[in-house]
Amino acid sequence: MAARTTQVFLASTLYGVATLAAALDAGRFRAADRRVLLVSNNAAVPETTPGPAAMPGFERLRTRFDDVLDWNATIEPFHPSGWLPRTEDAPLWERQLRRLWDLGEDRVELVVESIQVAPAQAVVQLFPGAPVEVYADGLMSYGPTRNKLDPQIGGRVRRLLHLDLVPGLEPLLLTEFGVPAELVPAESFLKVLAELAEDAADADDFGIGQAPAVLLGQYLSALGLLTAEEEEELHVGLVRGAHALGHGELVFKPHPSAPARWSRRVEEEAERLGARLTVVDTPVLAEVLYQRLRPALVAGCFSTGLLTASTLYGIPVARTGTAPLLDRVTPYQNSNRVPLTIVDALLPELAEPAAVQGWTPPGPAAVAELSSLVTAVGYAMQAQILTGRRADAERYLATRLDDRTWRYFKRRRLTALGLPGAVPAQLAFIPRSPAVRRVVRRVRHLRRAALG
Secondary structure (H helix, E strand, O other), X not given: OOOOEEEEEEEOOHHHHHHHHHHHHOOOOOOOOEEEEEEOOOOOOOOOOOOHHHOOOHHHHHHHOOEXXXXXXXXXXXXXXXXXXXXXXXXXXXHHHXXXXXXXXXXXXXXXXXXXXXXXXXXXXXXOOXXXXXXXXXXXXXXXXXXXXXXXXXXXXXXXXXXXXXXXXXXXXXXXXXXXXXXXXXXXXXXXXXXXXXXXXXXXXXXXXXXXXXXXXXXXXXXXXXXHHHHXXXXXXXXXXXXXXXXXXXXXXXXXXXXXXXHHHHHXXXXXXXXXXXXXXXXXXXXXXXXXXXXXXXXXXXXXXXXXXXXXHOOOEEEOOHHHHHHHOOOOOOOOHHHHHHHHHXXXXXXXXXXXXXXXXXXXXXXXXXXXXXXXXXXXXXXXXXXXXXXXXXXXXXXXXXXXHHHHOOHHHHHHHOOOOOOOHHHOOHHHOHHHHHHHHHHXXXXXXXXO
């Protein structure tokens, strides 16, 4: 008698669960005897932050699965983002999980997100004989694999499922293992989002007027990309920018973990400008708001929600704050760099009304140019992983570096990799010279004294 097949789907966000549901509805997975949704709450303090299973609409999505299991409860008191099994303990863990999850001798197939890190990597290590599929629920799939994967893990990945957030742009994720990418149909994803919207409050319940501007918060200070004060100012800038474009009805969707005082600053600024602002602090996806509110504009920093608004709903979009972030994101290999690059390169700046009003989605030529840029940035980020992309990166850097594109690269990084745009060899000592640094510090001190 053939062994039963059980598919285990790992998800840490409602957006991820929606992506899986859409892929299942579209028949993107092979038949299985049992499908298990393994939910993980990766918040810094899971006890105080609702996980995906506690969000409105989850009960509708769970019907695609035979069982729902809790990864946090399985490994407590460890945190999902910080725990990986010791190699020698993996067989013991597998036996325990097979008993605990009623897997018996089932043939297990794994579907995970963010395979480079825990909890996905932990689950993959605990079932060493299981084939793996990876799904991406955001812009990071267009960037390189975050770190070098053990070939015993990377070699098990059969495909990458992703949403077509930038039509025509191919992911770099896992290409070092020859993993093919496959699209989750947009129409299936939109149908799933429509289900979630049925559980959300109507626009009338929020007291929101017609065609508002939706402003997206991201909580970038938690990632160390901004200080708390800078992020507050970024949110205030969203209000100012949307109001300057003529939007008097504003909706601010803060990050679920962001401090409540940030919303108060935004409210105060809207009141000062004479705009009407509603803060939606209920745990709903931004895409649910798009369906319910039919906004006239969506603005943010580099949230994936900007691309879903534009690509899936045809809503005008605008970005803000990306230019200084491109300069400050460290190290260069930071996995936020590619999403930041894509949004900065594609979308109009909120503070430029003519650009916002005249913007149209990119055509094939623009996407081809973006693809070359992303490949060059991806290679500069992870040259040891994307070894086969060096010629593409050299070609782009030799022909495309100008005042606009230099913002996506660091001269020191190009120098370290010996790429076009690097510091000439005879001057390479300068950034490391203590004498030069002392002179620079002295000049800066004198300049501040003169200005003061």
